[in-house]
Amino acid sequence: MIDDLERAIEAMLFASDEALDARQVANRLGDEMTPGEVRSIIVRIAARHNGSGIELVERGGHWHFQTPSDLAHLLRRERDDPRKLSRAAAEVLAIIAYHEPVSRAEIEAIRGVQTSKGTLDVLMEAEWVAPAGRREVPGRPLIYKTTDAFLQHFGLNSRKDLPGIDDLRAAGLLDPVDLAFEEAVGELDLVKDGEEA
Template sequence: MSPDNDVDFQHGLRIAEALIFASERPVPAARIQLALPPGIEAQTVLTALAARSAGRAVELVEVGGGFAFRTALDLAPAITRIVEVPRRLPRAAMEALSIIAYHQPVTRAEIEEIRGAALAQTSLDALLDAGLVAPRGRKEAPGRPTLWGTTARFLDQFGLKSLNEMPRREELVSHDLAVMELAPPPTGAPPLIAEGQHAA
């Protein structure tokens, strides 16, 4: 019996779809596997679910270490005319985020050294409130300063499967993370863009 006709497989397909739809964050395949009927492989289910949603208004994508439903990119011009104006991050916060992304784990002092300017607590707080960065332990140095790194939300926000998909620094030239196109956040809240940038 083919998977498409197998009752258990179809049930697993519905479970995976519901789990991904209900989650605020991308769902890892391993977590989906735990919810599936015995003998049903998560990867097979996800492949079928991606094929089923391909070309539709909402498609299954792999992002941020898991799977999530996202609005098809070609529909962006039609829907951005009526969505809420995006919430903006300060330019300094976006600069700090770019440094953290490419140099992590990194301390606040190291961020300031690379930027050539002090990093205000409000900028760091903005990144923390947005869930884009998180503490990654402490550096073995005098004072044991906190090390900072990006989060799964960062990957999700920028539409990346992993940090390996980030552009090489030499490819960015004058374009940093502040001008990268940002994916809509999973909760439906307006996307984050840098001050001075405009929504798509």
């Protein structure tokens, strides 16, 4: 049987237009509940909705209701296509996601080309990237990090869920020139190991 507290938490999560973490829910309840106690109730609610027409999911420590992916096609509406990221913006976003916190100069060093301020502005406007402070080096450059909105948009619980090099290779997403270079370096290492033995 569902108690009133569980119903209140469920209603709060369902009605919220943004994902909430356990601390936010505990604060809204105003009772003497710890975020840990609230989280255990949220986990129980999520388990109850598992396999139903809606599911309660956690993304980056925040919880929200959504349609299960296997039913999403039933709810799609015709709409304008969202603006697609330019190749440069996608590259910059990937660099920030994998190397954060990272400065603009570090992004440019990895990409090998200059990065326009507009590219970073687009990512910040989408709320996928945010300033993370300043690097403690001469010039104190601004450094960037990904946000919880980035995790939610891409369906990640944390940055640890980003695909690794083996996943990217298996999906055919690595540049064939890079793959050939990696193989050549690997063969060169084998030759060096053979000469040393």
